Amino acid sequence: MKKLRNLSYAAAVLLVTSATSCKKQLEEYNPHSGTAENLWNNPEGFxxxxxxxxxxxxxxxxxxDGFFLLETGSDLWYSAGRSGYARQIVYYEALQPGQGQTTxxxxxxxKSINLCNAGINRIDDANFTNETEKNNRLGELRFLRALYNFHLVEQFGGVMLKTKESADGVDLYAKRNTPEEFYDVIISDLEFAKNNLPVSWPAAEYSRATKKxxxxxxxxxxxxxxxYSTGADAQSWFTKAKDAAVELINNRTALGTDLFQTFKEVGASVxxxxxxxATNKEALFVLAYSQENSALNALTGANGNRIFKWAMTKYRDRPGMENAYVNAYGVDNEQRxxxxxxxxxxxxxxxxxxxxxxFQETWFANxxxxxxxxHNPVANYGKDASVIGKTINIGDTAMRCKKGDLGYDGKVVPWMAVGSSDLYINPVHGQGAAIDPGKVITNYFPSLIKFMNPNRTWTGTTDFADAMIMRLAEVYLIAAEAYVGLGDPxxxxxxxxxxxxxAAxxxxxxxxxxxxxxxxFxxxxxxREFAGELLxxxxxxxxxxxxxxxxxxxxxxxPDQTLIEPYHWLRPVPTAELNTLLNPKEFGQNPGYLQP
Incomplete structure (x- = not known):
């Protein structure tokens, strides 16, 4: 058998499709290789x-993928215009093992947990002479392992909990662990990270994990x-959550964090x-996508940050509008x-x-x-024929997509005009309302612009804003939720x-x-606070x-969620993983999905 390289677990980075090839492995990177041993045996290499x-x-x-997995399939988002894009995640349509985002x-x-395990298990071989520096690096790895394990257990439930790296071979008989066992490791890792990470890093490395x-x-x-608990046990965990949140809030000055004075600064900060x-005071943890600072290259994704595009309405080639990458409207025609x-x-x-x-409701003509x-204004835009001959000049209103009623006859004004009754069926306050598929202008809607760059100069289809992973405002609402859990509103x-x-x-x-x-509540x-922030x-x-x-x-x-079932609360285990195991039936698929 060839050595297993760059493992996640078993075949998490490997497709094995037949019994005759069940031991064939993917060779990419081996933590036990001579190169890794030589590179990681000193602090700089580590x-x-x-x-x-x-x-x-x-x-x-x-x-x-993150936006689909962490935001959609919920109460907050429809597929734009009921498109067919990623419906297995947005609407749980035919969601089964082996599909894109979940696999x-x-x-x-x-893959990431395995790399963290490699570092955690090998740090004593890295010849650190400074104990604080060593614990800083170990704190980063344990923080990251906790974050990846959090995503893993919340997406897939009680699967395999790995605390040792997989490198020279693999146990093809997998064992499930409980979510509670996952949280034992997650919490232990975060407690270590809390006690050993620095309050801050040099400005050039601001996006590393810190104490806050x-x-x-x-x-x-x-x-x-x-x-995951009930009764007194649940109360104990709610108390821990409340105390941890309050501790952070009460020590925010010493930790270098605070709320921005205005909500708009949250989006502007990234x-x-x-x-x-580097001095983003509300951010507790961000992922850098900076174009400017080469010191962050090791932590920066090559494709840039694209989160700002997916919840924007289409404006290109609409009356009075053309695509303009370099302005506050940003990249067009990629609404999801x-x-x-x-x-x-x-x-x-x-x-x-x-x-x-x-949210953006108004676009001005460019x-x-x-x-x-x-232009066939009646059939294509839901307008009245009386608009023929009317002109929209640069700087005039070109599109209005309002949350509520328009307050005027949108058919006769020269600009595109969409109100809630044009988008949704019987949109009444305090009730859900489905998309109205009978309207020709369903694809126009208030656009999420929270993290749009108003000073955009890049002409590509991505951008380079930092990705906000956690900010202090969430800790305030964690404290509040913990108090509710304790029966103390x-x-x-x-x-x-x-x-x-x-916000007022x-x-x-x-x-x-x-x-x-x-x-x-x-x-x-x-x-209201975190719409679009992958929570x-x-x-x-x-x-x-x-x-x-x-x-x-x-x-x-x-109400568009007609296919959701209770078992969708967990994602399916990938087919590749189950096909590789020698005990697939014992390990089992998550309930509700096609079993091995």
Missing amino acids: KSLVNSAYQELHFLYGQE KAWTSFY AAMGMLAKAYLTRAY NASTAAR VMPTWHLLDLFDETKDVRYSAS KVHTWTAQ AGAVPYVNRIRER LTPGALDVTAADINIE ILDERA RWYDLKRVFHDQSKWVEYIKKWN
């Missing part, structure tokens, strides 16, 4: 291993772990200069998802600044357009109101009391461990 452990974060954060996730997580990142993730791990990004009515309805834009800071009969009030005070257009306009706060508030799928999965209630909640707010 740092290259640590740098590599960050790489697979680029599979999720700032990328299309790539499995491979990515195990470990503290934030630890609070989230405690909170998530609480929902598009700032490299120097400014659109907001549900529920997501838009969660905002009271007369009180909450987060709506206007998160070319002259005069309507003619050739009054304890949640100051943490919720601190977030809402920043006028002081006090969004303040709430204990009577307002329950778990559904927390979910609503997290949607929603985990938020719902965390809160609704009763899978029937998970389905019920999503269907209530997203």
Whole structure:
């Protein structure tokens, strides 16, 4: 048998498709090779291993696959215009083992965990003479292993928990571990990271894991772990989550973090200069996509950050509009998802600044357009024929896609005009509403612009904003959710109101009391604060461990979700993995999917 190289686990980076080739392995990179042994036996060489452990974060954060896996399939997003793109994730349509995003996730997580394990198990051979430096590097690896294991167990459930690297061979008889066993390792890793990571790194390496990142993730791990328990055990975990979150909040100055004064600064911060990004005070952990700083190259994805594109409406070739990569409108024609009515309805834009800071409703013309009969305005744009002969000049309104009613007859104005009743069927406040497929203008919708770069100069189809993985605002809502879990909504009030005070257009306009706060309120508030930040799928999965209630909640707010089933609460184990194992039936597929 050839040596196994660059393993995730078993065949996580390997397709084995027949019984006669079940021992054939993929040769790429062997942690036990002479090259690795020589490279990692000194502190500077070992740092290259640590740098590599960050790489697979680029599979999720700032990328299309991450947006689908972590945001869609929830209450907040429809497929744009009910397109067929990635419906196995967005709508759970024919989701089965071996499909793209889920298989790539499995491979990515195990590949990264294996690399972290290689470093954790070998750090004593790296000849560190400075114990603090050694523990810093070990803290990074254990933080990253915890983060990858968090994704793994929340996506796939109780699969294989690996704490040793796989290099010279593989145990083809796999054993499942429980989610609780995963969280034992995740929490132990994060506790070590909290105690050993530095408060900050040099500015050129600002995107490395720090003490505040470990503290934030630890609070989230405690909170998530609480929902795997009941009774007194759950209360103990909620208490740990509350205490961890409050500790971070109370020590935010010493840790170099705080909330921005305005919500809009959150989005602006990831598009700032490299120097400014290094002092992003609300960020607990970001993934760098900087074009400017070569010192970050080892931590930067080659394809750039593309997260800003997927929830934008199409504007290219619309009346008065043309594609303009270098402006605030950004890259066009790659829309993948659109907001549900529920997501838009969660905002009271007369009180909450987060709506206007998160969504774009108005586009101004960047070319002259005069309507003619050739444009077929009735059939193509839902307009009245009376617009023929009218002109849109540069700088005029060209498109309006409003959350609510237009307040005027959108058929007769010269610009594209779309209101909620043009997009959704019976969009009533406090109720879910499906997309209206009978309208010709379904593909126009308020666009998520939270992380759009308003000073964009790059003409490519990607951008180089940092990807926000965790920020301090989430810790406030973790504290609030933990108080709710403890049956103490009054304890949640100051943490919720601190977030809402920043969001309020006028002081006090969004303040709430204990009577307002329950778990559904927390979910609503997290949607308002973190829409598009790759948190929603985990938020719902965390809160609704009763899978029937998970389905019920999503269907209530997203009526387009007609195919979701309770078993979709977990993703399927890839076919490649099961085909490689010698005990596939014993290991088993996750419930509901095609069994081996």
